Amino acid sequence: MEGEFHMITWTPTVKDYNAKLRRLEQNADFAKNDDNVWFRGITDPWVPQYSMDDFNAHFQRDNGGAFAPTSEIMSKVKNRPNSEADQAAYRWRDRMGSEGIDLSHGVTTTKVYTDGDPKLPITVYTPQMSDPDEELGAIVAYHGGGWIGGNVLVNQNFCRYMAEQAHMRVFNVDFRLAPEYPAMAGFDDCYAALNWIVDNAGDLHVDLNTVAVYGDSAGGTTAAAVAYQDRKDGHNYVTHQFMAYPCLTLDHDVAEKIDWPASKYHFNSVTKERYDNDQLFVGKGMDTLRQVYVGSQNVDDPRISPIEIPDDIMAKMPQALIAIDEFDPLRPQGYLYAKNLAKAGVNSHSMCYYGMSHAFLDKFGIFAQGQHFADTAATWLHQGLTGQTK
Template sequence: MTLEDQASRVIAQLNALGRPTFQDVGPQRARKGFEEMPPAGEFVDVASTQDRTIRGPDGNDIAVRIYRPGDGAATADRNGALGCLVYFHGGGWVVGSIETHDRTCRSLTMLAGVVTVSVDYRMAPEDPFPAPPNDCCTATQWVCDNAAELGVDPQRVAVGGDSAGANLAAAVALMCRDGAARGDACAQPALQVLIYPVTDFDRDTHSMIANAEGYLLTRDTMAWFDDLYCPQSQRKNPYAAPLAVDDPSGAAPAFVIVAGHDPLRDEGVEYAQKLADAGVPTTLVEYPGQFHGFFGMTRFLDQAHEAQEITALAMGRALSPALGD
């Protein structure tokens, strides 16, 4: 299928800029350039935001931003406790921040009626695997341990993210499942929201070859991210490559979005199928005419609005209070 009309115009405009690639400029300049890009998402007012710092697993500091939806939120129970989304930003584990994904978090907060906790985890190459998933798992546990203060129900916490952030959300879902199996006091997410997730390090899939160039994320950039993030010796570790897990049964229910013109499309579909085959309730939604990164581009793409709305509906179903609460 060809690109959807609005997507085609956006891609043409981006390609016409002729910007250097991330790998051409290196991590530091790539981060600066990514932060300075004009926001592609619409600004949505929330009731409040709060920036905090929590203690990480290695004594490090983790910055988080907490978004509140205000009175009358759809996930509020009769005591006022809300559902919660712990969100991990995309950017290949190398670029991105709570600032670059602020508008996506604002939108999901209001559409789903949840508290959103956006996590500024450590990034490669300074802090490669396993630092990012360890930070994300710690942040998820912090939300559950501090649920009363945050005004959320610890039984109604989802993890989610886009791209590398979705990889981290999938990893956290597996880490929490494994921790619970060991008898650890580990939070079990009610849902994992995976927006065009990285699930493997195979850069020779059909979608990786077919969409290698011209659709914002390239095959070469993805390989560069991989090399900065994860050593070869760890690339079959399910917390780095969730698709490598032998049996994902018992993991949180999943909501997965993929895009047809995305190098990561096939591994997202394959992971959704692996979850479903293992009995994990899984919903897979594909946007055949879209590209990697479209989800946050609500200023330009009607289908970005639609994708955020159906994601919020899935979150609402998973995080709504039980009858009688």
């Protein structure tokens, strides 16, 4: 399946990419702000304020289109619901994703299956090591796609690189999607995968002293929800949660109170056009998600809307690292999650990537910001960042 899709048409030169990465690395360190969040702004000083990053702008003009292969678990679906909202969801699914570049070296890829119903495919990335049976910490990864799309092939290059840089085993979970499987099917899959990995830690050579959940976009929401359920059930398996641009709520009224008006983003014509294309989590897109994903479930359930995590459980949540980006409808929601965790006494780090737009990690290896975030996360998982205690 991996060889069937080749969507990349533009990439920066290696020289330009490495130069940008070095400039990103020169930003000031984390500092605690008035919200008790350890915050760090990441910008390329060569890019003017309130402007789209030059690599990002170039990619918008010259790219190969969506990278949306059918996932293994969804390939088994025979009958699809076909309401007007369902059809809108399928159109979103077909437009999602980008193909990135593999920056890892010596990482092996295998596949395992859970023993539940359904048997979930999990792709495992293992770093190069002298003893293949060495126990390593685990990262359980959930791909983005608004719970209606996405694929483990889209985030695979980020996962491979994390396996190498963090020297951990990364478990990339293939889970069921709406509208074929509305909530809570996808969440149940993701939570079951965490528990199956823990239960089979010996066979999987996992060191349970470090178990992180990770996700981007809707996958970030799922990572937060899995950490919540882990704490609610009293398991306390999850030691770290890290994510990029998560959605915090699917409640329309709550979102209206959190989200920014477009005027607050300082858009120019280029950034405004890109923002207008990121409408899955606002406006009509949000309505579609509520219909096809939330369905009859309670939208205020913390497993759907983590902003609703009660205070007593929020105080028990694992430490967090949350990346947000400048021209993103979910920017205020991601930061609010970091703020809520800090308010509850949880060690919370957040980074804002200026000049970037939603789903920039899909272009891993093309946008240096993705590698920068992965490098930061790897350090955070093992050595800690400013203000972090292990």
